[in-house]
Amino acid sequence: MIRTDEKSPKQKQNIKFDLNSYLKEHQELVEVALDKSIIPAKPEKIYEAMRYSLLAGGKRLRPILCLASCKLMGGTLSMAMPTACALEMIHTMSLIHDDLPAMDNDDYRRGKLTNHKVYGDDIAILAGDGLLAYAFEYVATETKDVPTDRLIKVIAKLGRTVGPAGLVGGQVLDLESEGRTDITAEVLSFIHTHKTGALLETSVVSGAILAGASEDDIAKLSKYAQNIGLAFQIVDDILDITATDEQLGKTAGKDLVAQKATYPSIWGLEKSQEQAQNLINDAMAQLESYGKNADPLIAIAEFIVTRNH
Amino acid sequence: MIRTDEKSPKQKQNIKFDLNSYLKEHQELVEVALDKSIIPAKPEKIYEAMRYSLLAGGKRLRPILCLASCKLMGGTLSMAMPTACALEMIHTMSLIHDDLPAMDNDDYRRGKLTNHKVYGDDIAILAGDGLLAYAFEYVATETKDVPTDRLIKVIAKLGRTVGPAGLVGGQVLDLESEGRTDITAEVLSFIHTHKTGALLETSVVSGAILAGASEDDIAKLSKYAQNIGLAFQIVDDILDITATDEQLGKTAGKDLVAQKATYPSIWGLEKSQEQAQNLINDAMAQLESYGKNADPLIAIAEFIVTRNH
Numbered sequence: 001m002i003r004t005d006e007k008s009p010k011q012k013q014n015i016k017f018d019l020n021s022y023l024k025e026h027q028e029l030v031e032v033a034l035d036k037s038i039i040p041a042k043p044e045k046i047y048e049a050m051r052y053s054l055l056a057g058g059k060r061l062r063p064i065l066c067l068a069s070c071k072l073m074g075g076t077l078s079m080a081m082p083t084a085c086a087l088e089m090i091h092t093m094s095l096i097h098d099d100l101p102a103m104d105n106d107d108y109r110r111g112k113l114t115n116h117k118v119y120g121d122d123i124a125i126l127a128g129d130g131l132l133a134y135a136f137e138y139v140a141t142e143t144k145d146v147p148t149d150r151l152i153k154v155i156a157k158l159g160r161t162v163g164p165a166g167l168v169g170g171q172v173l174d175l176e177s178e179g180r181t182d183i184t185a186e187v188l189s190f191i192h193t194h195k196t197g198a199l200l201e202t203s204v205v206s207g208a209i210l211a212g213a214s215e216d217d218i219a220k221l222s223k224y225a226q227n228i229g230l231a232f233q234i235v236d237d238i239l240d241i242t243a244t245d246e247q248l249g250k251t252a253g254k255d256l257v258a259q260k261a262t263y264p265s266i267w268g269l270e271k272s273q274e275q276a277q278n279l280i281n282d283a284m285a286q287l288e289s290y291g292k293n294a295d296p297l298i299a300i301a302e303f304i305v306t307r308n309h
Numbered sequence: 310m311i312r313t314d315e316k317s318p319k320q321k322q323n324i325k326f327d328l329n330s331y332l333k334e335h336q337e338l339v340e341v342a343l344d345k346s347i348i349p350a351k352p353e354k355i356y357e358a359m360r361y362s363l364l365a366g367g368k369r370l371r372p373i374l375c376l377a378s379c380k381l382m383g384g385t386l387s388m389a390m391p392t393a394c395a396l397e398m399i400h401t402m403s404l405i406h407d408d409l410p411a412m413d414n415d416d417y418r419r420g421k422l423t424n425h426k427v428y429g430d431d432i433a434i435l436a437g438d439g440l441l442a443y444a445f446e447y448v449a450t451e452t453k454d455v456p457t458d459r460l461i462k463v464i465a466k467l468g469r470t471v472g473p474a475g476l477v478g479g480q481v482l483d484l485e486s487e488g489r490t491d492i493t494a495e496v497l498s499f500i501h502t503h504k505t506g507a508l509l510e511t512s513v514v515s516g517a518i519l520a521g522a523s524e525d526d527i528a529k530l531s532k533y534a535q536n537i538g539l540a541f542q543i544v545d546d547i548l549d550i551t552a553t554d555e556q557l558g559k560t561a562g563k564d565l566v567a568q569k570a571t572y573p574s575i576w577g578l579e580k581s582q583e584q585a586q587n588l589i590n591d592a593m594a595q596l597e598s599y600g601k602n603a604d605p606l607i608a609i610a611e612f613i614v615t616r617n618h
């Protein structure tokens with residue numbers, strides 16, 4: 001007989017929860033929903049360009065966080081699925097625009113040619129605009145069985161997350177910081193809380209809002225999400241140094257070449273790894289009161305520090 | 310004693326309504342509201358870029374149509390003002406992105422340097438993204454005294470109007486048509502109903518939705534708006550040929566040089582003028598049942614065919 005009581009309660013929990021199956025199952029649900037979300041029409045080229053980037057794979061972390069959070073707060077997957085899709089549309093839009101020659105000038109993304117390399121800069125700009133606008137339309141028209149006041153809160157939060165107080169603001173500071181060697185950890189933190197963190201936080205919190213979570217629960221989930229967001233970025237910076245092109249699906253070492261300020265460049269590799277782990281521990285602590293129901297979010301937090309791509 | 314009964318009822322009505330004062334008064338209200346809508350924060354450059362184009366003047370036709378329609382349907386100006394501002398944010402975003410070198414490559418707009426000429430292509434792309442996202446946030450957070458189900462309808466309609474079924478779709482077909490000499494009136498109509506017409510229609514209809522208008526009233530206002538939208542574009546094409554640079558605040562004759570298909574190039578000047586007038590007459594007929602309350606919308610329709618800039 002295996003004496004499982006030798007393990008701590010948390011370890012026991014994690015052994016039982018199969019994150020790979022969970023992610024695979026939910027990724028498949030998200031892929032099906034995304035594929036159905038944009039139905040090609042005229043002019044075909046723009047629908048094709050939007051679908052090209054939206055359906056280019058990826059971890060679908062934002063949709064899955066939204067679905068998991070909604071479920072944890074007593075909601076259903078179907079209540080959250082339109083918002084989950086909208087989060088991925090917004091994420092995709094930000095990638096398409098960031099990759100443009102006028103911005104980061106990237107030719108590859110997830111191992112595939114970037115949108116503008118396939119469709120041209122003009123269509124890539126419009127595909128991003130189209131995805132952003134459609135994300136709001138999609139949440140507003142496709143969400144069922146959710147009171148409209150919750151939906152308005154989700155829409156307000158999505159808007160704030162993309163605008164100058166979110167993704168756009170973060171990208172501006174990122175562009176301004178490029179090539180500068182005097183970037184502090186504070187500036188880097190501003191960039192990432194806006195550019196990456198805001199959308200991850202909104203992914204988790206919007207799921208909770210849709211389910212009708214209390215302010216107290218939303219605050220805990222928000223803290224959880226902020227922590228995993230920052231840890232996610234630190235690990236991204238670490239992987240840019242330690243991983244291969246193949247693992248990343250994009251050019252490794254690009255930050256170093258572009259003289260981009262990163263956490264390892266400020267703190268060194270070891271301290272960066274330590275900070276990421278501390279953030280994740282603190283994120284998991286936020287979810288203690290939910291017991292086993294929080295298994296998916298706990299496991300996702302752990303996955304963020306242990307992933308290799 | 311002046312025998313006013315010699316004039317038709319409609320002519321009497323229009324003599325009494327002072328459109329210039331109406332437009333001036335409402336333009337001022339909109340300018341104040343727009344100025345307050347975006348409060349500069351960090352990073353300053355993006356707020357500055359967004360405000361530069363949003364506060365660059367213009368007729369503010371879309372916000373005024375929204376306010377007028379809301380009022381006609383029994384609502385108040387304050388119910389519609391956040392949506393009115395959002396419509397102008399969306400319109401401004403589409404102008405900023407259309408002016409980019411990757412698209413129409415325009416250096417001047419409303420007599421001022423275009424956004425990317427002042428701030429660079431990267432910031433101009435982000436300023437457009439920021440305005441678009443903020444428009445949705447603004448409607449969702451700032452609209453007071455309107456039931457949330459109406460607000461969701463307005464947000465869905467705004468999203469649809471910008472996306473591939475609206476502005477973005479129209480711009481794609483416009484780009485594809487440039488330099489081609491075989492453009493039919495049907496293709497031109499598709500471009501304009503999507504690129505110009507959709508947002509004008511949404512301006513009018515969203516005001517009506519906010520006021521809680523019936524389906525029947527919304528249908529009449531939608532028809533009114535579709536007609537003035539198409540007439541507006543026909544007149545724009547005519548003015549590109551007949552007006553001066555100074556009147557337009559941009560380069561006149563640009564469509565001819567760019568070999569752009571226009572209504573005059575397909576129909577000739579005279580038939581274009583006639584078609585615009587027919588559309589306006591039909592638009593005004595939609596509003597007959599509302600009597601004097603429809604004066605602002607009637608006068609705006611007349612203004613569209615008689616304007617010289």
